[in-house]
Every structure is written in structure tokens, then in C-alpha cells.
Amino acid sequence: MAQLNDWPWCHWAAQRPQATALIVEHQPISWQALQQQVERLAADFQHQGVLPGSGVVLCGKNSYPLLLAYLALLQCGARLLPLNPALPTAMLTALLPELDIVFAVGPDELPDLPSHIIRLAPPTGAEYPLQRLPWCEQRLATLTLTSGSSGLPKAAAHSYAGHLASAEGVLRLMDFQPQDRWLLSLPLFHVSGQGIVWRWLAVGAQLVVREMQPLATALAGCTHASLVPTQLWRLLSEPLIEHALKEVLLGGAMIPVSLSQQAEAMGIRCWCGYGLTELASTVCAKRADELPGVGLPLYGREIRLVEQEIWIRSQSLALGYWQRGALLPMVDEQGWFHTRDRGVMEQGELRIVGRLDNLFFSGGEGVQPEDVERVLAAHPQILQVFIVPVDDSEFGQRPVAVIDSEGDLTLDALLAWADNRLANFQRPVALFALPDEMKTGGIKISRRQVWEWLAKH
Numbered sequence: 260m261a262q263l264n265d266w267p268w269c270h271w272a273a274q275r276p277q278a279t280a281l282i283v284e285h286q287p288i289s290w291q292a293l294q295q296q297v298e299r300l301a302a303d304f305q306h307q308g309v310l311p312g313s314g315v316v317l318c319g320k321n322s323y324p325l326l327l328a329y330l331a332l333l334q335c336g337a338r339l340l341p342l343n344p345a346l347p348t349a350m351l352t353a354l355l356p357e358l359d360i361v362f363a364v365g366p367d368e369l370p371d372l373p374s375h376i377i378r379l380a381p382p383t384g385a386e387y388p389l390q391r392l393p394w395c396e397q398r399l400a401t402l403t404l405t406s407g408s409s410g411l412p413k414a415a416a417h418s419y420a421g422h423l424a425s426a427e428g429v430l431r432l433m434d435f436q437p438q439d440r441w442l443l444s445l446p447l448f449h450v451s452g453q454g455i456v457w458r459w460l461a462v463g464a465q466l467v468v469r470e471m472q473p474l475a476t477a478l479a480g481c482t483h484a485s486l487v488p489t490q491l492w493r494l495l496s497e498p499l500i501e502h503a504l505k506e507v508l509l510g511g512a513m514i515p516v517s518l519s520q521q522a523e524a525m526g527i528r529c530w531c532g533y534g535l536t537e538l539a540s541t542v543c544a545k546r547a548d549e550l551p552g553v554g555l556p557l558y559g560r561e562i563r564l565v566e567q568e569i570w571i572r573s574q575s576l577a578l579g580y581w582q583r584g585a586l587l588p589m590v591d592e593q594g595w596f597h598t599r600d601r602g603v604m605e606q607g608e609l610r611i612v613g614r615l616d617n618l619f620f621s622g623g624e625g626v627q628p629e630d631v632e633r634v635l636a637a638h639p640q641i642l643q644v645f646i647v648p649v650d651d652s653e654f655g656q657r658p659v660a661v662i663d664s665e666g667d668l669t670l671d672a673l674l675a676w677a678d679n680r681l682a683n684f685q686r687p688v689a690l691f692a693l694p695d696e697m698k699t700g701g702i703k704i705s706r707r708q709v710w711e712w713l714a715k716h
């Protein structure tokens with residue numbers, strides 16, 4: 260990994276001006292051209308009033324203009340909040356005033372935002388002089404929203420140093436060289452997408468920004484991708500004829516062994532990762548094998564299990580949660596971040612059991628939904644499954660399954676298939692199909708949303 264003493268795009272433009280930095284659809288863009296475009300846009304934002312420390316929302320789906328705006332706002336020294344355009348207005352109205360947001364920008368139509376937020380205009384073509392801000396690793400760079408299970412999301416504030424520490428840990432494990440191409444396969448408003456960007460910037464490799472549907476087409480010529488398990492399932496369910504894919508980083512949710520093994524059998528090296536927003540993406544990872552865990556902590560990270568709760572200490576940890584002009588601490592006195600994830604060390608590696616907050620009781624027995632989901636996810640027709648508690652006068656709560664599946668699947672058929680793999684109290688008492696409207700938006704379906712939808716039925 261290079262030692263950076265300048266904005267990464269300026270560093271690579273000085274080192275290798277003509278080398279390809281990006282591929283947009285099929286068009287290569289050099290580091291020199293990228294630097295020029297970023298700086299021109301940064302000067303335009305400055306002209307519209309963006310100052311170092313200004314809170315700016317960047318809203319939109321992945322695209323080259325979105326990426327350019329991400330880099331340009333960083334170069335302005337803005338406190339940048341990449342935002343999922345699908346978030347509900349009510350949430351934005353409650354959240355954005357807490358986060359001291361002054362400006363909003365996005366290549367597409369912006370959602371309804373509180374009226375005091377100033378929309379930055381698209382560049383007019385006029386050129387303005389750039390006020391050069393020195394690169395400083397410790398500067399607060401981004402706010403990334405957590406996908407908390409209850410209440411409003413929190414905004415994890417990362418410095419460049421945090422993003423680069425995250426990149427370094429992954430790059431000491433995976434082989435990612437300057438001539439390699441990593442597809443921007445996850446949204447920039449999520450740490451998994453930003454993780455891709457910072458690994459690209461750290462190595463001076465190539466980033467591929469493309470229309471993502473279908474994924475098999477988007478992957479043309481790409482050597483690397485980060486995927487959540489459902490993306491890889493869908494990819495493998497269709498013929499993937501010629502591909503250049505060498506390595507895939509998986510994460511975000513439980514990774515079935517059968518999934519990574521299927522991909523490995525096609526010659527794709529799979530890395531099973533465990534990451535969190537607060538940690539700027541990956542914390543633990545390993546090359547996929549026959550075990551269901553996520554390996555050991557990457558370089559620069561430490562983990563501890565305290566009553567099965569995973570605690571993490573890391574260079575990549577956010578500086579705090581941003582709220583009303585302050586950074587709220589997220590660690591205990593010894594610097595440990597308590598994740599609320601339940602884990603165990605098994606056969607020399609960390610295995611993620613589930614979220615502590617998801618545990619519920621049915622007839623006095625503890626049901627960890629993820630345990631049941633792991634069993635059911637192995638059913639050949641199931642792409643994704645959620646186990647959600649529903650109130651029950653006799654048992655307190657009972658498990659209900661909500662599934663995304665290929666073809667019809669009845670509860671009886673599923674239970675017969677899972678016969679001796681589930682305890683009685685783990686067996687779902689009803690089965691629902693996951694509604695299509697939940698399959699869009701973020702990278703993960705929120706369990707809470709599934710629960711709310713179910714409560715209405």
C-alpha cells in the first residue's frame with residue numbers, strides 16, 4: 260500500500276498520469292483526467308459555498324457522477340454523508356437536523372429534504388479557481404449511517420486514516436494489484452461500497468463503475484467484486500460464461516458454506532468477511548473453506564468475546580457518532596467497541612451466531628433467528644430467509660418464516676425437508692413470501708421492516 264502525502268487521486272495522477280484509474284461502462288479514464296475532473300468539480304462546490312467541515316449530503320445510486328462528487332466533496336474538506344435515496348422522508352426529516360447538514364447534492368432527483376438544506380446546483384461549465392486544501396489523514400471525512408435495528412440510524416464518522424486502515428487490513432489478505440479491476444458492486448452510501456473505493460485509492464488500481472443489472476454483464480473484465488450473499492446466489496443461478504473474476508469479498512450477512520464452495524468450484528477465490536459500518540467495513544476475513552466462520556481479525560484489528568458478545572478494537576474504528584456538532588464516543592474506557600453481535604470461537608476461527616438483540620423466547624426456549632435461518636437457507640429453493648417472532652398467547656412468541664424463494668414452497672414441504680435439523684421450538688409456524696418492494700434499496704433487507712410488514716398481515 261502506498262504512503263499517501265496528497266489526495267489519493269492527485270498522488271496517482273503524479274505517479275502514473277496515463278494509467279487507467281477508472282472504467283465507466285467501457286470507457287477508461289486516466290488518473291490525470293480523473294484528477295482534473297475532481298478538482299474542477301471541487302472548485303465549483305467551493306464556489307457554491309462548500310467549506311471545510313460543511314455538512315453535505317450526497318444522495319444517489321452508484322454512477323460516475325456520484326463517485327466524482329464523492330471525491331470532489333472530500334477534496335473540499337466537507338463532512339460528507341452519502342445517503343441512500345430510498346430512505347423515507349420522515350426519517351430524513353428527523354435525522355438530518357441532528358447531523359448538521361447544510362448542503363445536498365446528487366446527480367439524480369433528490370428526495371424531499373428539510374427546507375433549510377441548500378441544494379448544490381449541477382456544474383454550469385464555468386471554471387473557478389480551486390482553493391487547495393492539504394491532505395490530512397486525520398481529518399473527519401465521512402458520515403456513514405448505520406442500519407440500526409431500532410430508532411434512527413447513527414452516523415459513524417470516519418477519518419481518511421480510518422478508511423485507509425480498513426483498506427490495509429483487507430489488502431494484506433487479498434491480492435489486489437494496480438492492473439486489477441474492482442467493480443463498484445455495492446452502494447457508496449454503505450461502508451461496503453466505500454470500502455471498495457478506499458482499496459482502489461490505496462493501491463492505485465482500477466475501479467469499474469457500471470450499470471449493475473444484470474450483475475453477470477456488469478462483471479465483464481472485472482477481476483474483483485464485493486458481494487452480499489444474495490448477489491452471489493443470483494449470479495451463480497445463471498450461466499456465467501466467460502469471466503475474469505479472480506477474487507470476491509463476501510460479507511454483510513451469514514455466508515452459507517455451500518455458496519462459497521459453488522463459487523470456488525468455478526475458479527473464483529472467495530473471501531468470507533465480517534464487517535460493520537463503525538469499522539469502515541471488514542474486520543475479520545478468511546479464504547472460504549468448509550467451515551462456516553469468518554476467520555480471524557485482519558491486520559490492525561483485535562477482537563474479544565465477552566459473554567459471547569463480539570468486542571472490537573481497531574485503527575479503522577470511527578472517531579465517534581456525529582450528533583449536533585459533537586462526536587459521541589462509541590467505545591468503553593479500554594477502547595473496545597461492543598458490537599451487539601453474538602459470536603463464538605470454533606475450530607480456531609470466529610463464527611457469527613447472530614445479533615444479541617434478535618434473540619427471542621418461545622415457550623421458555625431461546626430462539627436465535629439466525630440459527631434457524633442458517634438451516635433453512637440451505638434449502639435449494641431458498642435465496643433468503645428471515646425468522647421473525649410473532650406474539651402468541653400460549654408461547655409468548657413463536658417463529659414465522661418470510662422467504663425469498665425460487666418456485667413455490669409450502670410450510671409443510673419446508674418443515675419436512677428440515678425435519679431433524681430444527682428443534683421443535685425453532686420450527687416456523689407460518690410461512691410468507693417476501694414482498695418484492697423489500698428487495699430494492701439498500702444492500703440488506705432490514706429485519707425490522709420485515710417484522711413491521713408481517714405485523715400488518
Ligand code: 4YB
Binds near residue numbers: 406445455613614
Ligand atoms: C454478518 C456478517 C457475516 C456482517 N455473518 N453477520 O467490504 C466488506 O467487508 C464487505 C464485502 C461484501 C459485502 C459486505 C461487506 C461489508 O462491508 C459489510 C459491512 C456491514 O454489513 N455493515 S453493517 O453495519 O451494515 O452491518 C453490520 C452487521 O452485519 C454486523 O453487526 C453483523 O450483524 C452483520 N454481518 N457480516 C453474519 N459474515
